[in-house]
Amino acid sequence: MKRKVNIYIGLIYTSAMFGFPEIATLYGQPPVIPAYQSLPWYRTGGPPGGLGYDIRYSFSNHNLWYVTDTFAGIHMSKDRGLTWSPNTTGITVRSNFFAGDHIPIFSCTVDPVDPNIVWIGTDRIGRILKSTEKGYSWTLMDNGVDQTLQALSALSFRGFTVHPTNSDIVYTMGEIASWGWTPDGSQRTGAELDMTKGIVYKTIDGGENWKEIWRGNNLARYCWIDPRDPEKLFISTGIFDREAANTDTSADFPGGVGILRSTDGGTTWEELNQKNGLANLYVGSLFMHPANPDVLLAAASSNYWSYYNPSGKYTGGIYQTIDGGDNWELVLLGDSTYLGAGWGEQFGVVEISTQNPDIAYAVSDGAVYRCEWRSPDGYRVWEKMNRPDNTWGSPGMMAGIPIDAQCDPEDPMRIFVNNYLGGNFLSTDGGETWISATKGYTGAQMNSVALSSLYSGVVYAGARTGVFSSSDGGENWKGINKVVTLEIENAETTLVSIPITQVITIAVDPMDDDHVLMSGINRNSVFTTWDGGKNWTLVGIPGFGSPARSFAFNPLDPSVVFAASGVDPGMGSAGLSLSFPPGSGLYVSHDRAKTWAPVTVEELKDNNVLNVVVHPKNPNIVYAALFSDGSHNETIYKSTDGGISWNLSNSGLPNLPVITLAISPSNPDILFAGLYKGSVYKSTNGGETWLSSSTGMNPEEEIPGIEVDPFDGQAVYAGSRTNGVYLSLDGGTSWSAMNAGLEHRAVNTLSLSNDGSVLYAGIWGDGVYRLGTPAIPSNGVERSHNYRMLQCRLYQNYPNPFNASTMIRFFIPTYAHVLLKVYDLRGREIATLINAGLTAGEHAVRFGASGLPSGVYVVRMSAGGFTAARKVLVLQ
Secondary structure, eight states, X not given: OOOOOOOOOOOOOOSOSSSOOSSOOOTTOOOOOOGGGGOSOEEOOOSSOSBEEEEEEOSSOTTOEEEEETTBEEEEESSSSSBOEEOOTTOOOOOOSTTSOOBOEEEEEEOSSOTTOEEEEESSBOOEEEESSTTSSOEXXXXXXXXXXXXXXXXXXXXXXXXXXXXXXXXXXXXXXXXGTSTTOOOOBSSSSBEEEEEEEEESSTTSSOEEEEEESSOEEEEEEOTTOTTOEEEEEOOTTOEEXXXXXXXXXXXXXXXXEESSTTSSOEEEOGGGTOSOOXXXXXXXXXXXXXXXXXXXXXXXXXXXXXXXXXXXXXXXXXXXXXXXXXXXXXXXXXXXXXXXXOEEEEEEOXXXXXXXXXXXXXXXXXXXXXXXXXXXXXXXXXXXXXXXXXXXXXXXXXXXXXXXXTEEEEEEXXXXXXXXXXXXXXXXXXXXXXXXXXXXXXXEEEEOSSOTTOEEEEETTEEEEESSXXXXXXXXXXXXXXXXXXXXXXXXXXOOOSEEEEEEOTTOTTOEEEEETTEEEEEEXXXXXXXXXXXXXXXXXXXXXXXXXXXXXTTOEEEEEXXXXXXXXXXXXXXXXXXXXXXXXXXXXXXXXXXOOTTTTXXXXXXXXEOSSOTTOEEEEEOSSSSSOOOEEEESSSSSSOEEOOBTOOSSXXXXXXXXXXXXXOEEEEETTTEEEEESSTTSBOEEOOBTSOTTOOOOEEEEOSSOTTOEEEEETTTEEEEESSTTSBOEEOOTTOSOOOEEEEEEXXXXXXXXXXXXXXXXXXXXOOOOOTXXXXXXXXXXXXXXXXXXXXXSSBSSEEEEEEEESSOEEEEEEEEETTSOEEEEEEEEEEOSEEEEEEEEOTTOOSEEEEEEEEETXXXXXXXXXXXX
């Protein structure tokens, strides 16, 4: 909805001819400090998300909790899971993903005998670490683990279990990726996913040495020890997003192992499977009744094989045994039509309260279930709790696929669930309602960050987990990927509820902060909101085959918007689809993103367009970056007629994808191009020719983000997926790293505020970082257009003194009528330099002093309610 604009009437004068502060102060507004002077980086600890795994608590201090993430490592909470901080001191192992500095911690277990001891295991790289100081320091303890699997990055540790009375005896369960067991080292997939084997190790000396005690046809996850007989073990195998090594797609055979049982401490094993009543052998979660070890619950599901199996029946659900595993019965059948036929609920978690074992929980990607024990039949009657659109989670957020749960040891109605992609959620009412319990903990894989043009502290963030916003510079985040309405453009309009995930790009309307555009993988189209994310509409775009990689508003007429549809080749290793050309070209809207049409010129039609930018002062000039199949050097096209016709503008560029473009606001003839494995190139003539501009960088950097300071065109920021953030103070001639405080360096997006004072970096696997102090609405939520005029700037002219002419620069943060005049010291008008409506941004005008006598003159600017003056000196 259109908002009224109220402007303060204010007047500001210079106090001295020279030495006047570069940034004027109005109503107490502090001077603007460039973002690069604000090191070190500040980790916001959000937004929520990542690839979460285990959540545990200390047996000696129930306020002390741990949560793990395969990107962000392990976090600790000292307030019972409400706030978190990284706890990675001494963890030297890293993943080889992007920057190679992610901390891939998967599993975690606290020793019940000695809670000072905590065990963690890694994803892929096959390492085991132990803490004897409650997690405050860590030591590698993996002697005896298969070094070949470690070298191949093919071994993941998915669980630990400690003997109930002897801390020296520990079991760890793992996964062997297909390239770790196939004879030629190749990856092998089943119907959809990697075909894995499993492995179990045991130590009897507190981790000094490990011995393999089982290897089989599916990964091993949980181990339970019968406290009555510690030689009796149960191990679950399989998980929803892997397939078993013995899968046979040609015979429609799901493969799998089921549940392993040993009565001799792991020396020998028995497989509990179909003959025991387990119709689904992908058992991702297992829990033993704390008072009656003969009772166990198992959560079983598979992405594919829960539905497509020889029986033809959906088999995902919760299985129960009440006789120590001899017989299993399905007690909760999942919804086989969740999100459409052929896709059923993925049950990732089953949990029994240790404080009150009569209460049990089962959690899927679509719902939370609670059950109370009824003798003698056990857990049979389950209550389903979810939202009408088959999702659950905190308001404005959608939970991912649950991977672990933990009941509070003192309150059976207080339960945490950690998720793949969804973050950590807490319920205090037995699963009926949820809040996000992730403050300080994030492993979010960021794709886009966009700022309000009004406040640098109002931030929108797009990640694999959805879309989020913050009104305080990232201190607190809220999910705004609420259920949306899907509008089908035909004779009738159908309203359908859908979730928003896998957000690729976000853009904020420069004239309306509440009008935000977004695009993501789960819907190859454009979402739009007019109320800051409270409600979203999915705009159907015919022929839109891939998500929008970039949006660009016309700065003079924001009703005109461009959308580039394509997939960044660098994100293939991040789990995004790659097939060239995957994009569907360039699209344009002339009604503020309500309807769209393709740009049909042959050069761009149905091509993989990665980025689009519009000239800040001439909306007829548009640049589009694309990458077709690598066989032709078709990297940048330029239009000088508003997108009607296009010409190549790539002389000097290598045959590499340009994944980001940036135009210097102070000199729009200067452009920067960030390349995939080609670092930075620069043009000083509007894209006609390009030269490498990468001194100080690795020449093969992936540069997905470039930002130019709006007032100082010599200050340029570049984000690298492997080496963090680079800064150039000489217009891109040379670069230096500016990574102080940046704990992870896989920078996937940059966003700079309109005044150049605040820079945000989105990290793939560690959320959002910030440089600078953001401007925040007084009440954290309500926004006032009055602030816009407080951001106006009138800069000292250059050169000064001068004789023939001088350049006068100023900035307005939104469209305004600008009056710029020159007076002599007696107040007589000498010249009117500008008397016109201007778009937001930096502007410059030349003042010619030919014929004027030497002396002091005053340049006065007014824009809306803003007024400022500068003294200039003419020397003839």
